[in-house]
Amino acid sequence: MADPFRIRPATLADATRLAELERSCFSDPWSDSAIREALGMPGALALVAEVSDRIVSYCLSRRVLVSAEVLTIGTEGGARRLGIARRIMEELIDRLVAEGVEEIWLEVRESNQGALQLYHALGFRPAGMRRAYYRSPTEDALVLRLALSEGA
Numbered sequence: 001m002a003d004p005f006r007i008r009p010a011t012l013a014d015a016t017r018l019a020e021l022e023r024s025c026f027s028d029p030w031s032d033s034a035i036r037e038a039l040g041m042p043g044a045l046a047l048v049a050e051v052s053d054r055i056v057s058y059c060l061s062r063r064v065l066v067s068a069e070v071l072t073i074g075t076e077g078g079a080r081r082l083g084i085a086r087r088i089m090e091e092l093i094d095r096l097v098a099e100g101v102e103e104i105w106l107e108v109r110e111s112n113q114g115a116l117q118l119y120h121a122l123g124f125r126p127a128g129m130r131r132a133y134y135r136s137p138t139e140d141a142l143v144l145r146l147a148l149s150e151g152a
Contacts, residue, residue: 005084007091010046012039017055025074027136047092049084057084059092068096070106102149107141109134119144
């Protein structure tokens with residue numbers, strides 16, 4: 001059965017919508033200008049998921065040599081728990097593997113059990129902690145790593 005959404009690369013034209021989603025998803029969101037900057041940086045890979053031509057989920061990442069980092073990912077409230085974030089992460093992983101990436105890193109709020117379950121199911125494993133990393137409210141970040149090759 002086909003997904004009820006379409007995943008495609010994000011463009012600078014999507015930045016305003018991504019900033020709206022970021023504000024609706026997070027208490028300490030990225031600014032519009034930070035999103036624009038991330039979309040334009042070398043090694044950037046950003047994906048969006050659309051339902052009926054409306055962006056409902058996004059993921060921003062960057063690659064440096066054989067490592068990549070998920071910078072931010074979010075899904076609007078009404079589109080959560082439908083498998084969209086999982087599919088966008090799977091697509092991101094596939095594209096990064098095709099670019100020669102051997103490992104992917106990310107940070108997640110310690111209390112974000114839904115995200116932690118998703119990342120664990122995708123193969124991410126704990127690699128560290130950043131104390132008081134998040135603001136509004138202050139919270140530790142768990143650092144997770146996905147090894148994509150034997151030597152990574």
